[in-house]
Amino acid sequence: MLSQAGLGLKDLLDVALVGLLIYQGYVLVSGTRAVNVLRGVLVFAALWVVSLLLGLTTLSYLLGRVGTVGLFALVVVFQPELRQALERLGRPRTLGAARGGAALQELSRAMERMAERKTGALVAIERRTPLGEYARSGVGLDAQLSTPFVEALFARNAPLHDGGVIVQGDRVVAAACLFPLQSSDGTYRRYGTRHRAALGLSELTDAVVVVVSEERGSIRIALAGRLGPELTVGELRDRLRELVYEETL
Ligand SMILES: Nc1ncnc2c1ncn2[C@@H]1O[C@H](COP(=O)(O)OP(=O)(O)OP(=O)(O)O)[C@@H](O)[C@H]1O
Numbered sequence: 490m491l492s493q494a495g496l497g498l499k500d501l502l503d504v505a506l507v508g509l510l511i512y513q514g515y516v517l518v519s520g521t522r523a524v525n526v527l528r529g530v531l532v533f534a535a536l537w538v539v540s541l542l543l544g545l546t547t548l549s550y551l552l553g554r555v556g557t558v559g560l561f562a563l564v565v566v567f568q569p570e571l572r573q574a575l576e577r578l579g580r581p582r583t584l585g586a587a588r589g590g591a592a593l594q595e596l597s598r599a600m601e602r603m604a605e606r607k608t609g610a611l612v613a614i615e616r617r618t619p620l621g622e623y624a625r626s627g628v629g630l631d632a633q634l635s636t637p638f639v640e641a642l643f644a645r646n647a648p649l650h651d652g653g654v655i656v657q658g659d660r661v662v663a664a665a666c667l668f669p670l671q672s673s674d675g676t677y678r679r680y681g682t683r684h685r686a687a688l689g690l691s692e693l694t695d696a697v698v699v700v701v702s703e704e705r706g707s708i709r710i711a712l713a714g715r716l717g718p719e720l721t722v723g724e725l726r727d728r729l730r731e732l733v734y735e736e737t738l
Pocket residue numbers: 609610611650651652653666667668669670680681682683684685686701702703704705
């Protein structure tokens with residue numbers, strides 16, 4: 490009886506852990522080029538299972554062989570994403586949160602100063618979805634996030650001012666990045682490309698994207714494909730802390 494109850498609990502734990510792994514895997518790939526490949530792999534696996542069930546021996550043998558080779562090919566093709574995912578697993582979160590909190594303050598101050606001067610800015614803060622794919626579209630950096638550094642990046646005529654900046658924890662990892670544009674036929678039709686790039690990235694990933702408008706001098710956050718209200722620097726700092734370090738931990 491006892492051992493049966495023990496087995497039942499173990500089974501539940503097993504299922505819960507597998508569920509968690511699948512969810513984490515999904516979060517890691519959503520918004521990256523891997524998501525389409527994953528869909529392809531699922532279709533392939535479904536085809537293989539159907540061919541096995543129907544007893545189509547030649548087809549199931551061929552699909553099984555191709556699948557084995559394909560798995561090795563996937564590891565090679567997605568080597569950068571896999572490395573990033575493993576690094577993420579090993580990163581100490583609480584230490585990151587403490588340093589990240591100070592970094593968010595620096596970022597908020599930079600956004601405030603740029604809003605005052607009406608300097609346009611676009612900054613994406615990575616949460617669970619890796620933004621490596623978008624970082625690779627710009628210029629790779631590995632710099633401590635600070636108010637003057639962010640201001641220098643977006644200064645008019647600065648070589649990297651065009652495009653978006655990507656922040657990972659307390660590091661600026663890329664600048665002049667190209668973000669995907671949200672289509673212009675929705676609610677945000679009147680906004681220009683900077684805002685639509687913020688909306689597009691926030692729609693495809695779970696990143697928190699902060700935009701300073703050059704035209705209006707406003708600061709807003711784009712999240713899950715929606716643009717939030719205009720924020721003061723204090724509101725921005727609190728909202729970022731809440732979104733980046735309370736929801737992610
Ligand atoms: N796909 C993109 N990814 C990242 N940044 C982009 C992208 N497209 C445009 N931008 C940035 O947006 C700038 C143009 O902003 P635009 O004036 O069209 O937008 P806006 O939403 O009206 O913003 P603003 O209120 O600041 O004028 C470009 O100079 C570039 O820096």
